[in-house]
Amino acid sequence: FNAKHPDIKVTFVHTNATDYNSTLNKKLADGTAGDLITCRPFDDSLKLFQAGYLTDITELDGMANFPNFAKAAWQTDNGAQSFCLPMASVIHGFFYNKAIFKELGLTAPKTNAEFYTALDKVKASGKYTPIAMGTNDKWEAATMGFQNIGPNYWKGEDGRLAVIDGDEKLNEPQYVQVFEQLAKWGPYMGDGYQTRTYNDAIAMFGEQKAAVYPAGSWDIAAFNTKIDLGVFMPPVENADDECYISDHTDIGVGINAKSPNAKDAETFLKWMTTGEFASIYTNALPGFFSLSNHFIDVDDPTAKAMIAWRDTCDSTIRNSYQILNRGEPSLELEIWETSVGVLNGTMTPKDAADRLQKGMDAWYKPGK
Numbered sequence: 001f002n003a004k005h006p007d008i009k010v011t012f013v014h015t016n017a018t019d020y021n022s023t024l025n026k027k028l029a030d031g032t033a034g035d036l037i038t039c040r041p042f043d044d045s046l047k048l049f050q051a052g053y054l055t056d057i058t059e060l061d062g063m064a065n066f067p068n069f070a071k072a073a074w075q076t077d078n079g080a081q082s083f084c085l086p087m088a089s090v091i092h093g094f095f096y097n098k099a100i101f102k103e104l105g106l107t108a109p110k111t112n113a114e115f116y117t118a119l120d121k122v123k124a125s126g127k128y129t130p131i132a133m134g135t136n137d138k139w140e141a142a143t144m145g146f147q148n149i150g151p152n153y154w155k156g157e158d159g160r161l162a163v164i165d166g167d168e169k170l171n172e173p174q175y176v177q178v179f180e181q182l183a184k185w186g187p188y189m190g191d192g193y194q195t196r197t198y199n200d201a202i203a204m205f206g207e208q209k210a211a212v213y214p215a216g217s218w219d220i221a222a223f224n225t226k227i228d229l230g231v232f233m234p235p236v237e238n239a240d241d242e243c244y245i246s247d248h249t250d251i252g253v254g255i256n257a258k259s260p261n262a263k264d265a266e267t268f269l270k271w272m273t274t275g276e277f278a279s280i281y282t283n284a285l286p287g288f289f290s291l292s293n294h295f296i297d298v299d300d301p302t303a304k305a306m307i308a309w310r311d312t313c314d315s316t317i318r319n320s321y322q323i324l325n326r327g328e329p330s331l332e333l334e335i336w337e338t339s340v341g342v343l344n345g346t347m348t349p350k351d352a353a354d355r356l357q358k359g360m361d362a363w364y365k366p367g368k
Contacts, residue, residue: 001271008264010036028053028256035259036268039084039252041073042321048254049076049083055255055262058082062273069157069315070291073249077323084252085269086291088281091306092148092246095205095213098228100128104211108232112181115235119188122211130188132210134196141339142332144214145185147318149234150178151244156316164323166366171350171357179342179349186343194344217287220302224286231305233313247315249291282307327363334359 001010013034015023021044027033028048037054039045048054057063058081063071066086074084096108101118104125109115119130135141153174154160162168186193190210205213206226213219215231223229236243253272255265271277278290279297286300289307298304320332338355341347347355 001268001277004271005267008267010268024048031258033256033258035256035261035265037084037254037256039074039254041249041252041317043326045074045084045252045254046076049081053257054083055257055259056081056083057085057255057266057269060085060266060273061270065273065292065294067291067293069247069317070249072322073317074252074254084254085272086249087251087253087272088285088288089247089291090250090287091217091289091309092144092248093215093217093231093233093306093309094148095215095219095223095302096230096232097128097205097208097211098230100208100211101230106211108230109235110232111239112235112237116184119212123188128208129190129204129210130212131185131190132201132205132213133185133189134193134198134201135340135343136195136200137198138336138340140198140201140214141182141343142335143318144216145182145343146178146335146339147246147248147320148214149181150175150319151246151314151316152234152236152241153178154319155242156244156314160316160319160322163319163360164366169357170360171353175353175356176349179338179352182339182342183345183349186345189343217289217303217306220287220300221285224300224302229302231302233309243309243313244316245309245313246318247289247310248317248321251288324360324364329359329362331356331359 024033024037045054063082070086071082072079074086075082101107104121106118106121109118122128122130133140133144159168159174163170201213202219202222204210206223208227233243233245253269255262255269259265273292275294278292278294282288282290282296283299286303290296296307298307320335324331334356338347338352342349342352
């Protein structure tokens with residue numbers, strides 16, 4: 001950017017992730033926020049736009065380089081106004097240890113039957129835990145469990161939007177089936193998985209004690225130097241079934257409506273719509289993928305394999321993030337609790353799906 005615009009200085013100011021919302025809100029209210037604002041997806045940023053803190057960038061040059069599903073994370077509900085530029089997504093799938101798979105004569109599974117056959121063989125070996133994941137921290141049960149495999153059952157965007165529109169409910173068979181799959185995972189997760197944390201699972205897989213890790217692409221860097229890392233997409237029921245991936249819109253960038261340097265900030269945002277930025281960003285942070293339509297030559301082999309899934313599978317986002325998480329009980333937190341309950345064997349798949357729909361019925365009126 002500076003090679004083209006040497007007169008514009010861009011300074012990055014770091015904030016701890018857990019403090020980001022409160023810190024940003026305070027700075028915006030005090031008038032001390034930066035010219036460029038990193039935007040979380042959907043409601044957090046929508047509230048900032050509605051409060052007048054973010055500039056309308058609907059007509060920004062280069063917005064046409066982003067698909068509709070990517071722009072939706074930083075638009076008004078009717079899609080008429082955009083307030084942040086889509087920057088990056090994270091993709092869900094499964095990491096596996098290539099050395100362990102080779103040792104046990106396994107290949108990366110494509111179907112559910114192949115998935116469980118591989119897990120059975122790992123378990124039978126007695127040397128490794130089949131699945132490195134725990135339920136202690138709850139969010140990964142929902143994010144790397146439910147939201148990872150779910151799109152293949154509710155058919156991606158069609159299913160997600162059908163719930164928003166009121167045409168489908170969260171206790172219909174396709175959602176029960178997702179929980180039925182999660183219910184099968186517990187016996188493969190090893191002793192003590194109920195108290196295993198996210199960091200424990202990372203250590204377990206990184207130390208080659210487990211064969212498979214239900215993953216988000218952001219974890220690529222945690223394993224790249226430790227193991228020979230392989231990746232496979234969420235298994236389908238039948239080999240010729242259509243596939244869907246959670247290609248979740250995660251990070252955007254907007255312009256502070258009160259920025260004294262709005263013209264320069266807009267210049268920077270326009271550069272971020274280019275293929276040059278998409279390539280630099282995607283390769284500098286393996287596992288964070290540009291949301292643009294530009295062709296990107298990805299260097300990291302695991303990241304390259306995951307972004308290639310976009311060519312064969314339909315992309316969708318986590319179904320709890322747009323509109324459906326605005327009331328009480330929170331759909332996101334309900335998915336945490338039900339996913340953990342099913343994985344721990346304390347809740348049946350049907351009861352879990354019924355709980356999700358009961359929670360929605362308490363406050364959500366489709367179309368309102």
